[in-house]
Amino acid sequence: MLTFPNAKINLGLNITEKRPDGYHNLETIFYPIPVEDALEINPLSEGDGKYCLHQAGMEIAGEAENNLVVKAYKLLDGLFDLPPVDIHLFKHIPSGAGLGGGSADAAFMLKMLNEKFGLGLSTGTLEEYAARLGADCAFFIRNAPTYAEGIGNVFSPVSLSLKGYQLWLVKPDIFVSTRDAFSQIKPHRPERSLKETVQLPVEAWKEYMVNDFEKSVFPQFPAIGAIKEEMYRQGAVYASMSGSGSSVYGLFAADAVLPDVDFGEKAFVYKGKLTV
Numbered sequence: 527m528l529t530f531p532n533a534k535i536n537l538g539l540n541i542t543e544k545r546p547d548g549y550h551n552l553e554t555i556f557y558p559i560p561v562e563d564a565l566e567i568n569p570l571s572e573g574d575g576k577y578c579l580h581q582a583g584m585e586i587a588g589e590a591e592n593n594l595v596v597k598a599y600k601l602l603d604g605l606f607d608l609p610p611v612d613i614h615l616f617k618h619i620p621s622g623a624g625l626g627g628g629s630a631d632a633a634f635m636l637k638m639l640n641e642k643f644g645l646g647l648s649t650g651t652l653e654e655y656a657a658r659l660g661a662d663c664a665f666f667i668r669n670a671p672t673y674a675e676g677i678g679n680v681f682s683p684v685s686l687s688l689k690g691y692q693l694w695l696v697k698p699d700i701f702v703s704t705r706d707a708f709s710q711i712k713p714h715r716p717e718r719s720l721k722e723t724v725q726l727p728v729e730a731w732k733e734y735m736v737n738d739f740e741k742s743v744f745p746q747f748p749a750i751g752a753i754k755e756e757m758y759r760q761g762a763v764y765a766s767m768s769g770s771g772s773s774v775y776g777l778f779a780a781d782a783v784l785p786d787v788d789f790g791e792k793a794f795v796y797k798g799k800l801t802v
């Protein structure tokens with residue numbers, strides 16, 4: 527069985543307070559985008575292990591047992607004693623990009639195992655299991671535009687469609703540590719909630735919709751801020767960093783012509799139409 531976990535972007539990201547446990551409460555909107563990994567499971571007949579992970583595409587740091595698709599398998603295996611599986615993961619979504627690629631893989635693995643082995647888990651239960659694997663993971667179960675608060679794990683649906691807009695996404699060859707990015711933030715409540723801001727026309731977002739991480743990340747990595755400026759120079763209706771970076775996206779009108787821009791040899795670049 528084959529599935530295609532997709533990435534997300536953050537539309538706005540307000541970090542509102544630091545919690546006693548060291549984490550931060552925030553509000554953001556997760557929006558699915560058509561940048562995808564490929565993930566396949568087949569019955570595993572050789573050896574006496576319960577899983578075997580084969581990886582291709584972009585490299586992922588860390589051991590196989592720390593891969594979130596393996597963690598997802600182990601979680602359900604612990605509850606349902608699943609048959610052994612052979613896992614193939616083709617990595618196309620850049621990691622450490624604020625695109626939630628690892629979280630997407632984990633959530634899609636849960637959904638695929640549920641279907642393949644007829645576990646009968648409801649969407650709510652899958653979300654609960656996904657949340658154990660990472661705060662962002664649960665979003666990818668429904669995979670629809672979502673307003674998130676708490677530590678990014680308390681969801682409500684948001685009525686919004688960017689279908690038809692062109693997305694230009696650039697992830698430069700720069701690593702931003704999410705933990706460090708959080709540690710440099712002075713949390714505050716925005717003047718108006720993102721829930722209201724997102725209902726404004728997309729043309730007004732530039733003025734009101736903010737990713738709080740930009741304030742600390744751009745001075746440290748000016749090349750990331752420069753990508754956002756380039757997006758606006760090229761006519762973006764709205765541009766922002768996603769999550770804690772380092773990727774930056776621009777939303778462009780359906781008929782805009784997006785030129786070739788050199789963002790560096792190792793930069794990941796995607797251009798395409800939003801489909802939801």
Ligand SMILES: C[C@](O)(CO)[C@H](O)COP(=O)(O)OP(=O)(O)OC[C@H]1O[C@@H](n2ccc(N)nc2=O)[C@H](O)[C@@H]1O
Binds near residue numbers: 550661705768
């Ligand atoms: C900022 C977002 O990209 C928004 O989409 C995500 O919430 C970040 O999620 P992530 O990359 O999966 O991050 P995690 O691996 O959960 O957390 C990394 C580190 O960031 C800090 N962290 C994370 C989430 C949060 N709400 N408050 C925090 O302070 C913690 O120090 C944590 O140890």
Ligand SMILES: Nc1ncnc2c1ncn2[C@@H]1O[C@H](COP(=O)(O)OP(=O)(O)OP(=O)(O)O)[C@@H](O)[C@H]1O
Binds near residue numbers: 621622627632
């Ligand atoms: N299947 C996976 N794909 C990518 N990274 C994985 C995976 N499993 C575990 N990881 C680990 O998770 C880390 C973060 O990866 P991810 O692709 O989710 O990045 P991110 O863009 O920072 O996500 P976020 O939007 O949640 O900040 C990687 O550095 C890697 O060590």
